Amino acid sequence: MGYHLTCDVGKHVPSVSSILRPDPLHELGEWGGEELVRRKRLLDLGCGDGRFALGVARLASSVEGLDPDEGAIAAAKKTVHRSGVTNVRFAVGAAQQLPYADAAFDVVLLSWTL
Amino acid sequence: MVHALHEVHRVLAPGGVLIDARPDSRVAASIERGRRRRFQVFGSVRTNRVELANDRASDLAISRVVEEGLFRRRRRGRFWHRVPFASLPELRVYLREHLRFVHRARWVVDEATRRRYVNDQFVIRRAVRFELLEKTANA
Numbered sequence: 001m002g003y004h005l006t007c008d009v010g011k012h013v014p015s016v017s018s019i020l021r022p023d024p025l026h027e028l029g030e031w032g033g034e035e036l037v038r039r040k041r042l043l044d045l046g047c048g049d050g051r052f053a054l055g056v057a058r059l060a061s062s063v064e065g066l067d068p069d070e071g072a073i074a075a076a077k078k079t080v081h082r083s084g085v086t087n088v089r090f091a092v093g094a095a096q097q098l099p100y101a102d103a104a105f106d107v108v109l110l111s112w113t114l
Numbered sequence: 115m116v117h118a119l120h121e122v123h124r125v126l127a128p129g130g131v132l133i134d135a136r137p138d139s140r141v142a143a144s145i146e147r148g149r150r151r152r153f154q155v156f157g158s159v160r161t162n163r164v165e166l167a168n169d170r171a172s173d174l175a176i177s178r179v180v181e182e183g184l185f186r187r188r189r190r191g192r193f194w195h196r197v198p199f200a201s202l203p204e205l206r207v208y209l210r211e212h213l214r215f216v217h218r219a220r221w222v223v224d225e226a227t228r229r230r231y232v233n234d235q236f237v238i239r240r241a242v243r244f245e246l247l248e249k250t251a252n253a
Contacts, residue, residue: 021195022193022195022242027135027242030191030193030242030244031133031135031191031244031246032189032246036131036133036246041127043125045118045122094118095118095121095122096117096118096121097121098121098122098124098125100125101125102124102125103125103126103127103128103130104125104127105125105126105127105130106126106127106130106131107130107131107132107133108122108125108126108130108131108132108133109132109133109135110122110132110133110134110135110136111133111135111136112135112136112137113136
């Protein structure tokens with residue numbers, strides 16, 4: 001695969017396993033607290049298996065997760081189905097062409113993605 | 115990356131917030147042995163060159179969209195995150211397969227000490243940086 005290492009990250013390289021990442025609520029606390037996402041429309045770019053998106057779903061009004069890794073998104077969708085959360089959706093896609101309308105979100109997260 | 119940030123700007127509502135969080139490659143991660151509630155530093159591990167270049171490119175992309183007036187820097191900071199391992203061999207396997215770190219640690223304790231505590235719990239303590247950027251009203 002002939003991609004440019006410093007320019008195409010996030011487009012071709014899937015996010016790595018989220019198992020060893022910080023706890024979502026701890027991370028949110030460090031960034032400024034729950035108010036950052038409370039009742040907000042959140043887009044988690046490079047969401048991987050949905051670790052963060054699902055971790056803060058109860059706070060946000062809606063959460064969209066986008067990642068180029070089809071396997072990770074499939075896993076995230078399974079987790080959503082199992083957990084019964086209704087305000088989270090996941091899709092496969094790249095940050096360079098976001099499949100969303102203008103001004104659709106209050107918060108966009110690039111967590112270990114950019 | 116700049117193109118992706120332009121897309122982020124497009125989908126954000128006026129006054130919306132972009133959160134950029136990633137490992138802080140400017141600071142070496144430390145390898146520490148867990149001793150009840152305390153930790154003893156055994157060594158350090160740096161980020162590999164490719165990832166350092168990626169991080170610099172990300173920094174430049176953020177700076178560019180700020181200069182373009184699309185975003186305003188609101189808040190930034192750093193916190194520490196510990197990745198736990200059941201033993202030193204488990205940590206070594208993690209390092210061997212890791213995409214960001216160089217695969218060899220720099221030890222500050224001798225080999226005999228490492229052998230003595232090989233089956234103790236270890237952590238990699240790494241810095242995570244974050245920045246909150248606000249979509250500017252006039253953009």
